[in-house]
Structure formats: C-alpha cells, structure tokens
Amino acid sequence: MLCFRILFMEQVLFKHNRPGRMTTFDEYRSEGGFVALARALAGMSPDEVQQAVIDSGMRGRGGAGFPTGKKWSFVPRNLPGPRYLICNCDEMEPGTYKDRVLLERNPHLLVEGMALACYALGVQHAFIFIRRGYEQAADNLRLAVAAAHGAGFLGENVRGSGFSLELDIHQSAGRYICGEETALINALEGIRANPRAKPPFPAVKGLWGQPTVVNNVETLANIPSIINGGPAWWKGLAATPEAAGTKLFCISGHVVRPECFELPLGMKLGEIIDGPCGGMRPGSTFKACIPGGASTPYLTKLHWDVPMDFDPVAKAGSRLGTGGIIVFDQSTCMVAATLNLIRFFARESCGWCTPCREGLPFVRHILERIEAGQGQAGDIDILREHVRLLNHAFCALAPGAMGPVDGLLNHFEDELQEHITAQRCPFEGTHS
Amino acid sequence: MIPEPLKNELQRRVAQAVTNREAAVDVMKELQRHYGWLTDEAVEEAAELLSLTPLQVEELATFYEMIYRRPVGRYVVHVCDSISCWNMGGETLLTQLEKLLGTKVGGTTADGDFTLLPCSCLGNCGNAPAVMVGERQFGRVLPDQIQFILSELRSSNP
Secondary structure (H helix, E strand, O other): OHHHHHHOOOOOOOOOOEOOEOOOHHHHHHOOOOHHHHHHHHHOOHHHHHHHHHHHOOEOOOOOOOEHHHHHHOOOOOOOOOOEEEEEEOOOOOOOOHHHHHHHHOHHHHHHHHHHHHHHHOOOEEEEEEOOOOHHHHHHHHHHHHHHHHOOOOEOOHHHOOOOEEEEEEEOOOOHHHHOHHHHHHHHHOOOOOOOOOOOOOOOOOHHHOOEEEEEHHHHHOHHHHHHHOHHHHHOOOOOOOOOOEEEEEEEEOEOOOOEEEEEOOOEHHHHHHOOOOOEOOOOOEEEEEOOOOOOOOEEHHHOOOEOOHHHHHHOOOOOOOOEEEEEEOOOOHHHHHHHHHHHHHHHOOOOOHHHHHHHHHHHHHHHHHHOOOOOOOHHHHHHHHHHHOOOOOOOHHHHHHHHHHHHHHHOHHHHHHHHHHOOOOOOOOOO | OOOHHHHHHHHHHHHHOOOHHHHHHHHHHHHHHHHOOOOHHHHHHHHHHHOOOHHHHHHHHOOOOOOOOOOOOOEEEEEEOOHHHHHOOHHHHHHHHHHHHOOOOOOEOOOOOEEEEEEOOOOOHHHOOOEEEOOEEEOOOOHHHHHHHHHHHHHOOO
16 A cells, blocks of 8 residues: 555756656756746746745745745845845755755756746746755756756746846855854855844845845756646645645664655655655664754654644644664664764864854753763753743754753653762663 | 966856855955965955955855865865764764774874864754765765775876
C-alpha cells in the first residue's frame, strides 16, 4: 500500500531529474521547461501571476513558512526606483541539503521560477545568494543562467514582451546568520551581516533601501508548476486537504536511505521514515528526530503519525522548518546532541545583541557540565528559564537555538535528570 | 603586491557591482587565493580596490568562516562538526585526522600541506560524516578513505 503510494506520487521539483547528473537546458525545455514563463509573458498580467501564487496556498520553504503570495503583496506598488528579488540559497541550517540537491540536479527550474517571480513583482535585477561549499550547485546555476540567456529567457526584452531581467550570483564565504533575510541583505551589500531592525521590512526597504523580496530556492522553483498546472492542481499535490504542494525532505541520521525526497506535504513522519527512507538501519530503533533543521524542537515516537506540514508540526510543539529531518536511534544521548546544537549556535551568533551573544555560551556551559557529570540541582530550572529569556533577542537565531533545548526539557527531562543524579552520562561509549 | 593582471581583473569585478563594497567577498576570496590566506597586505589592497578602510575590510574578513586571517596550509581540511555528522561519527573522524596529520585541530602539518579545521554544516548531511578539502566535498568518509584522499593531494602538484 505504502510502496504503491510513493511510486505514483506526483513530483514537480524532481520530475526532470537524471540519475547522477544535472539535467541539460535542452532536456528541460523538451519536457515543458520555460512554457510557464512564455505563457505568463504572453497571456498573464503580473497581478495574475501573483494571484496564482496566493491561490496556491504556497508557504515559504526556507523555514518560517510564511505565505509566499502574501509576502509578495507587501511590496508597495508604483514606488519609484528599482526593486529586487533575492533567492536565498544560504542553506546553512544543519541537517538541510535540499536546495543543494535541487540546484545540482535541475537549476533551470530556479531560473524559470525567478523569472516568473520577477515578472510578477516588476523586478529587473535579481540575485541568487549562495553559501560557501556549494561549488557544484553554483557552477550548474551559472550554466543554467547562461543557457537561459542564450535562449532569450533572460536579458533585455524577454521574448519580445518588454520584460527585462538580469540574474546575478553572489557566492558567500560561510556564516549561518546570512540566511536571516535582513542579514543576507547586509551581506549582499558587502556590510557585516548583522540582522537589521524590522520594521521597515525588506518588502518596503531592503537591498540598497529599495523594496526587496527574499525567497527560498525551493519556493521559487515551485512557481513554474503553479503556473503550468494551476493553483488548485498544485495545492492538491499535498497529502492532506490543509497542506499545499510537495516538499523536499532531506533526511540524515540512522535510517537505511538518508537522502533527499520530494514528497507530498502533510505525509506522516512515520510514513516518511518507514517508506522512502527504508526504515531504521539494522540494529537501530527510532528514539527521536529533529523535523526541520537544527533550530526545531525534537519529535519522538509519540509524533509518529503527525502530518509533516506547517500547522500540524507546530501543534506538536515543533516546527516543520526546512524539512531537514535528522533521525536519532536509541544509542543517542539527547543531552550530548543538544550540546552539539548549542555549540553550533553559540559559535554562529553574530554577536550583535546581548541575549544571544552572552546567553548561548552560558547555556552551552550548563549543558557541558551536565554532560560531563557535573550537573547541579538547579540546572534544569536554569535551562528552562533561558528558553524563555532568549526569546527576547534581536532576531530569530537565539529563539531557534533554544528550540532543541526546549524539546530536550519537554521530552527528555528524565534523561537530563539521570545525568545530574548519577553525575555521569548514561550513554557513555554507546553512540556511533 | 598583487600582479597587474589580477589587479585589473578585480577592478573590473568592482566596476560591475552596483556599489563597490558589494564585491567585497569576491575580492577577499581572490586575494586569498593569490596569497594562500588573507594577509595584512591583502586587507590593505582589498580596501583600496573597494574604496573602504582596512578596518572595514577587517570587519568582514573576520566574520566569514572561509576567509583566513592567519596562514594556512596548501589545503585546508574542513571537518563538519554539526549535528548530522556528529550523529554519524564526525567526532571520531576528527580525532583520526588529528592522528593521521600529526597536528591538533587548528594546526598545520610540518610540511605545510594541510591545516585541520572543524567547520559548520557542509550541507552534505545525507552523506555524513562530511569533509571539505579546499573546495572539494567528500561524503561518508571512512578512515582509510581519508588517508587515501590526503595522500593523493599530498603527491599532487601545487
């Protein structure tokens, strides 16, 4: 039953993929690539493209899940001067690699999606902000941009429509905070990438003070299918009536096939792990997972039947985030896992605001001493207090960083307590 | 001093940018490629190319993980220490690399070939544990594989 469903699940993002290599521009074209753009330019107004995205129910795939069409609608109309679209490919959230796979396999989808978004938004100059380490993805993207230029889908007066667009690629040098949209704008401008105060929101005052939309790679890569198949059809690709579209889930950890899959949004956690992932690897039983990248609280076996969609995962006390599912088996010490996550966030804090700069190292210190067998009676209360305190930070980094700590307190308090009582880590030497 | 052709190339890059400093990361990367690391001289040169002060360049240079403000070896071995790799034996791999290279994390081998650094998630989580040597990614790195990769690189021409 399960195999049957997966076999016949409709894909839109991985539909044109070839095994082990990038799909060529000609292959993409021959399978319907750039038809959506040509159709939109010939027969749809920018507002109609935007309306289709609103009607599709698309929610941003970068982590926050904000409705994409709504984000676009915040851009003021008839404001003089340029406006910009930035594609956020600063995929630095640990456990997340979907955008890399997408760009390594089919970068044309992003180019077409960005062209459609720019047409809808009245943008003539767009940027793709790509993280360090994604050299192959950046190379493929350069090929795709050049091919689209060559075929007249980018540049001056695309297909005689009067619409013009230039796409620039910016390769970053590695820093997690650059994925936060206002920090990303600073990074792109060549300014130290601390986040900016909001409001004004980027839609009003973004790149070089102009209206700017920042969207994730996967979000933009979906636009061609929304235009091609229509919003209702696209929405219906999901597994539940509440969800919309497909989602790239990238899995890592103790499963048989830790890979990136395009699956219907709203598929149950257990179905994803037992189905496409091939179940837990031999000798492993499921203990917990992070559902959507490092900043999302743990889910446990209790959540096996939670539909992996924005609202149901939020209701379960976590976040869908990026769809980067990290699976832990019974040998994993959740205190040690949380310590690893907090070390990452403390290191990646940009240092701009005090709660984040000072608070995260303090939380790291507390977890370090618990894991080292030196935990003290009040430590659990201190951790709980800091989940609350670090919500009052300048940007989302610190609250996100405390997500796993929150999950640890909610689901594994007994494990924490055991560390403190026994004055040692009960998992010492068991983890791979 | 950077050679004239590189200087011209970088001036062209800066001229293409909407504002000069938009090209800052590209300029720092190219200067780092030339010198091996971002030397004090390179910071001054970047500042001049970008119409910034050296302090403004420094502020950027120290912010990014892949800009080195201290000398590094011919290859930098970045070992991912984030959660997915930690979960699949990343710490063990790092310890093995310390032994193999005969240097502690943060150090450079005596022959100047390799610098060993931990790094944040490489986005190769399905292939954990992951390593990036220079700009090349390697996944599911087992101890004997890394030994092979390193010896291949060691014998390659500079």
